[in-house]
Amino acid sequence: xxxxxxxxxxxxxxxxxxxxxxxxxxxxxxxxxxxxxxxxxxxxxxxxxxxxxxxxxxxxxxxxxxxxxxxxxxxxxxxxxxxxxxxxxxxxxxxxxxxxxxxxxxxxxxxxxxxxxxxxxxxxxxxxxxxxxxxxxxxxxxxxxxxxxxxxxxxxxxxxxxxxxxxxxxxxxxxxxxxxxxxxxxxxxxxxxxxxxxxxxxxxxxxxxxxxxxxxxxxxxxxxxxxxxxxxxxxxxxxxxxxxxxx
Amino acid sequence: xxxxxxxxxxxxxxxxxxxxxxxxxxxxxxxxxxxxxxxxxxxxxxxxxxxxxxxxxxxxxxxxxxxxxxxxxxxxxxxxxxxxxxxxxxxxxxxxxxxxxxxxxxxxxxxxxxxxxxxxxxxxxxxxxxxxxxxxxxxxxxxxxxxxxxxxxxxxxxxxxxxxxxxxxxxxxxxxxxxxxxxxxxxxxxxxxxxxxxxxxxxxxxxxxxxxxxxxxxxxxxxxxxxxxxxxxxxxxxxxxxxxxxxxxxxxxxxxxxxxxxxxxxxxxxx
Numbered sequence: 221x222x223x224x225x226x227x228x229x230x231x232x233x234x235x236x237x238x239x240x241x242x243x244x245x246x247x248x249x250x251x252x253x254x255x256x257x258x259x260x261x262x263x264x265x266x267x268x269x270x271x272x273x274x275x276x277x278x279x280x281x282x283x284x285x286x287x288x289x290x291x292x293x294x295x296x297x298x299x300x301x302x303x304x305x306x307x308x309x310x311x312x313x314x315x316x317x318x319x320x321x322x323x324x325x326x327x328x329x330x331x332x333x334x335x336x337x338x339x340x341x342x343x344x345x346x347x348x349x350x351x352x353x354x355x356x357x358x359x360x361x362x363x364x365x366x367x368x369x370x371x372x373x374x375x376x377x378x379x380x381x382x383x384x385x386x387x388x389x390x391x392x393x394x395x396x397x398x399x400x401x402x403x404x405x406x407x408x409x410x411x412x413x414x415x416x417x418x419x420x421x422x423x424x425x426x427x428x429x430x431x432x433x434x435x436x437x438x439x440x441x442x443x444x445x446x447x448x449x450x451x452x453x454x455x456x457x458x459x460x461x462x463x464x465x466x467x
Numbered sequence: 468x469x470x471x472x473x474x475x476x477x478x479x480x481x482x483x484x485x486x487x488x489x490x491x492x493x494x495x496x497x498x499x500x501x502x503x504x505x506x507x508x509x510x511x512x513x514x515x516x517x518x519x520x521x522x523x524x525x526x527x528x529x530x531x532x533x534x535x536x537x538x539x540x541x542x543x544x545x546x547x548x549x550x551x552x553x554x555x556x557x558x559x560x561x562x563x564x565x566x567x568x569x570x571x572x573x574x575x576x577x578x579x580x581x582x583x584x585x586x587x588x589x590x591x592x593x594x595x596x597x598x599x600x601x602x603x604x605x606x607x608x609x610x611x612x613x614x615x616x617x618x619x620x621x622x623x624x625x626x627x628x629x630x631x632x633x634x635x636x637x638x639x640x641x642x643x644x645x646x647x648x649x650x651x652x653x654x655x656x657x658x659x660x661x662x663x664x665x666x667x668x669x670x671x672x673x674x675x676x677x678x679x680x681x682x683x684x685x686x687x688x689x690x691x692x693x694x695x696x697x698x699x700x701x702x703x704x705x706x707x708x709x710x711x712x713x714x715x716x717x718x719x720x721x722x723x724x725x726x727x728x729x730x731x732x733x734x735x736x737x738x
Binding site for chain 1: 593596597600601602604605607608609610611612
């Protein structure tokens with residue numbers, strides 16, 4: 221698949237928590253329009269990498285460039301400007317629990333756009349139609365199921381039409397049918413809006429559906445990178461073990 | 468069979484040193500966290516809507532409890548003081564004594580302690596819950612400064628609302644004193660309140676109300692600090708709420724001692 225310029229460039233990133241070295245020289249490049257998936261066991265540092273890319277965590281070493289701007293050491297005000305290009309889907313959706321579904325979706329629009337009330341209303345319902353949850357517009361997050369929360373989280377992440385979307389375990393904790401629905405939704409939204417994405421998961425089915433490229437994270441860095449079919453045939457023991465165990 | 472490891476023996480002095488270091492780190496953390504407020508308060512965007520919402524949440528919803536406490540405080544103070552004053556033939560000074568005690572000291576401190584218990588724990592739990600469910604990260608990722616959005620708005624609200632609540636409790640306390648006087652001595656309302664007004668001077672009211680701004684600031688800062696530094700899931704949320712109340716209450720009392728000393732130093736006893 222032919223993709224555009226490099227949007228995210230991660231080079232030799234190291235991150236530790238106390239004596240625990242989580243990332244030990246991770247490098248990756250993500251091109252415009254590409255959908256990269258990071259696979260790996262739980263607690264291996266997948267989410268740490270994702271949070272480092274968006275500046276929520278600061279690695280000790282290395283370089284992270286997003287749209288040509290160095291994230292590490294960036295001033296908070298500049299980082300906030302850069303973050304407007306991101307959508308982030310959290311593992312447990314992270315919906316603002318004091319706000320209704322409508323207010324959750326309105327929030328980014330009110331903060332970052334000059335959209336009027338009518339346009340905001342239109343955009344909210346457009347997003348809800350995309351994720352199939354129009355009827356839940358006035359519900360509180362506590363009234364939603366896990367799958368519904370993920371859908372709303374997804375809708376909130378893309379409502380401002382960001383260039384890049386980062387998905388942190390989008391199918392974790394869901395039954396296989398709902399997990400597949402979420403994966404298909406991600407695929408359809410990415411195709412529809414030309415989103416560049418990085419997805420962190422240990423769900424092989426999700427990876428198979430949405431990934432242009434898969435990176436296997438093990439021992440703090442990427443062991444193997446390739447398409448789903450390439451990795452399936454890989455002779456690398458970690459990759460082989462991962463595919464065997466999961467499938 | 469695995470042999471059970473003996474727990475590591477840590478000398479008492481080392482434990483003390485560790486606790487002291489943790490406490491100092493927390494004092495430093497809270498101080499720096501609180502000082503950021505003065506920088507952020509002048510930096511846009513100004514979240515007036517959030518401040519208004521918190522004024523309502525933190526203030527209006529504290530009113531029922533404060534109404535009861537204020538009235539009872541005045542009634543009890545009057546009932547307890549009356550016999551003692553009568554013994555010295557000073558029963559007529561009761562309205563003045565009540566007004567001075569409540570306006571200078573009891574009103575501000577009791578209001579602050581009640582609000583600390585109700586609001587600081589609420590802030591600690593709410594922000595703590597946002598922290599452990601990644602809602603604060605979600606704010607940050609969407610380009611919104613969580614300190615500005617969550618901390619500045621709440622600290623401003625508590626610093627604004629506490630003087631108003633204190634004035635309300637002061638009035639209710641004095642009014643409660645009148646109720647006790649009316650029940651026990653059928654006192655005249657006009658006479659009672661004339662003596663109250665005559666006994667209060669400018670420098671009785673200003674330090675009393677002024678220090679509640681500082682108390683409100685402390686309640687907001689400590690509550691949000693504990694919430695922001697919540698770890699270990701729901702257990703941490705509970706701990707953040709409890710610690711917020713304990714630290715806010717302690718700091719209010721310490722600060723009150725300092726303010727009373729400074730007031731006496733600069734304004735004199737005011738009698």
